[in-house]
Amino acid sequence: MRNSKYSAVVIGSGIAGLYSALKLEQQLDLPDGILLITKSNLGESNSYYAQGGMVAVLKSNENDSVESHVADTLKAGAGLSELNTVKFISENSDKVVKDLLTFGVEFDRDENGNFTLTKEAAHSVNRILHSGGDATGREIEIALCEAVKKNKNIKIYENTLAVELLVKDNECDGVIVFDEDKKEYEAVYSKVLILATGGLGQIYKYTTNPIGATGDGFALAYNAGAILQDMEFVQFHPTALAFDDEKNHNRFLISEAVRGEGAKLCDEFGTEFMFKYHEKRELAPRDIVARSIYCEMNNTGEPNVYLNATGIGSEKLMKRFPTIAKKCMEHNIDITKDLIPVAPAAHYYMGGVKTNLKGETSINGLYAIGEVSSTGLHGGNRLASNSLLECVVCAYETADFLKKSDLTLSDKYAEYKNIIEKYDENISKSDCDIDSLKAKVKDVMWTNVGIFRNEQTLKTALDEINKISLKFNRTDKCFNQNEYELRDMLIVAKLIIESALRRKESRGAHYRVDYLDKNETCEHSTLTKKEGELSFVK
Structure with a gap:
């Protein structure tokens, strides 16, 4: 097996x-350079598909304040958002927006050159920056990808999957990676390892996430013994276009911003229904809107409801939402005239690897940033467009924190000889139909661990996931990327189910029909892998 060493390794190429x-390279002295690993092409990620925008509490916006944003975030978080975390991220939004501009990122502006700010569900004021109308994630990614490609100090591995973290005595010393094209393994040693692997939407039948979102980072951290937090909290976006993309195995997102601009949810006859469920109607928190739509679908027996955006006006619609308009037209839907068929889909994960604002996990040398992390910002239900802000603030802070660190590497090869030899052994391809097993996992999770849950559905899901695990019978080394993804999907599915069974209440996006009320006390759930088994810390 090849060996290499870098001062820092970043796994994931989303925002x-x-x-x-980029911030590590800019801020730190890195004697052995930086390696950026992505299991697909550079920039393919959940954040690439983020349409709505990025929260920015700008000093120039007299209508907004940190206090207002904090209040909105805490309210959406259903009691689990942590005040100090929320306040810190909000206070630093103006700073990171200015820093993004230095890397070639641009946001939409008005004729006077001022940023145009929009409003989304559960925000009290207009504070959402957007780019390219409804292509914010894509535009930020394109700019950052170009900056990374031009930086000679950042080496890039594409189509390469991280399969095991090298951890001993609670110290992360690197990672084993698998090159899908060459079918080769490599031991990569590093002083700093950052997980930025994104989410896990692909463990659900219906999701807005791209095909690579199989929960790899959560599984890596769990297998290494890191503490994970709030794994039961999966956010289902209320409005995904109700057509399956057979190529990407996902559903196209119809941004929350469309409702923010005035679009209404209705049935096939144009009759609105959100007034029955919440005083804020279409602008209620996401968990409430998703459950409301699901109830309407159950009541009517229809596979979707509709979004009526015709009242926004043709000119504004086409300027503000060109990507959505183009995608809908592929299905012969003119959003300026027609109702848009929509249904909920798995979209974002509030749980993750427990970190502080510096990205530190419970394992020394291991950091987590973005959707794979759980900082305490989102709580039980993420406020729209807070996630992109969290990504950049925490990445900025992690780089700033590491400025004081000694990133000189020592030789660790001998300590991991047994692990390395395991990956040098030959292994045959599984006899199982991996794609069929993946589809089974997705169906089990959607049916039993979705928007509505109860003890019986959760126990059914756990039983089915255990059966699939036994059939697959691989928990360690696998033959190819497809097998590794199934391995990780099974691990993460079990963590979600076990956590959902343990939380006997309804809070935020975790909604149990057998425990409809919130508990008087509000606590995070934390777990880890201890002696080979799942163990709840509290």
Whole structure:
């Protein structure tokens, strides 16, 4: 097996990973350079598909304040958002927006050159920056990708999957990676390892996430013994276009910003229904809107409801939402005239690897940034467009924190000889139909661990996931990327189910029909892997 060493390794090339690599290179003395690893092409990530925008509490915006943003975030978080975390991230938003501009990122502006700010569900004022109308994630990614490609101090591995973290005595010394094209393994040693691997939407039948979002980072951290937090909290976006993309195995997101601009949810006849569920109607928190839509679908027996955006006006719609308009037209839907068929889909993960604002996990040398992390910002239900802000603030802070660190590497090869030899052994391809097993996992999770849950559905899901695990019968080394993804999907599915069973209440996006009320006390759930088994810390 090949061996290499870098001062810092970043796994993932979404906004969290790209910005982390750029800030590390800018801020630190890195004698052995930086390696950026992505299991697909550079920039393919959940954040690439983020349409709505990025929260920015700008000093120039007299209508907004940190206090207002904090209040909105805490309210959406259903009691689990941590005040100090929320306040810190909000206070630093103006700073990181200015810093993004230095890397070639641009946001939409008005005729006077001022940023145009929009409003989304559960925000009290207009504070959302957007780029390219409804292509914010894509535009930020393109700019950061170009900056990374031009930086000669950042080496890039594409189509390369991280399969095991090298951890001993609670110290992370690197990672084993698998090159899918060459079918080769490599032991990469590093002083700093940042997980920026994104989410896990692909463990659900219906998701807005791209095909690579199989929860790899959560599984890596769990297998290494890191503490994970709030794994039961999966956010289902209320409005995904109700057509499956067979190529990407996902559903196209219809941004929350469309409702923020005035679009209404209705049935096929144009009759609105959100007034029955919440006083803020279409602008209620996401968990409430998703449950409301699901109830309407159950009541009517229809596979979707509709979004009526015709009242916004043709000119504004086409300027503000060109990507959505183009995608809908592929299905012969003219959003200026027609109702848009929508249904909920798995979208974002509030749980993750427990970190502080410096990205530190419970394992020394291991950091997590972005959707794979759980900082305490989102709590039980993420406020729209807070996630991109969290990515850049935490990446900025992690790089700033590491400025004082000694990143000189010592030789660690002998300590991991047994692990390395394991990956040098030959292994045959599984006899199982991996794609069929993946589809089974997705169906089990959607049916039993979705928007509505109860003890019976959760126990059914756990039983089914255990059966699939036994059939697959691989928990360690696998033959190819497809097998590794199934391995990780099974691990993460079990963590979600076990956590959901343990939380006997309804809070935020975790909604149990057998425990409809919130508990009087509000606590995070934390777990780790101890002696090979799942163990709850509290």
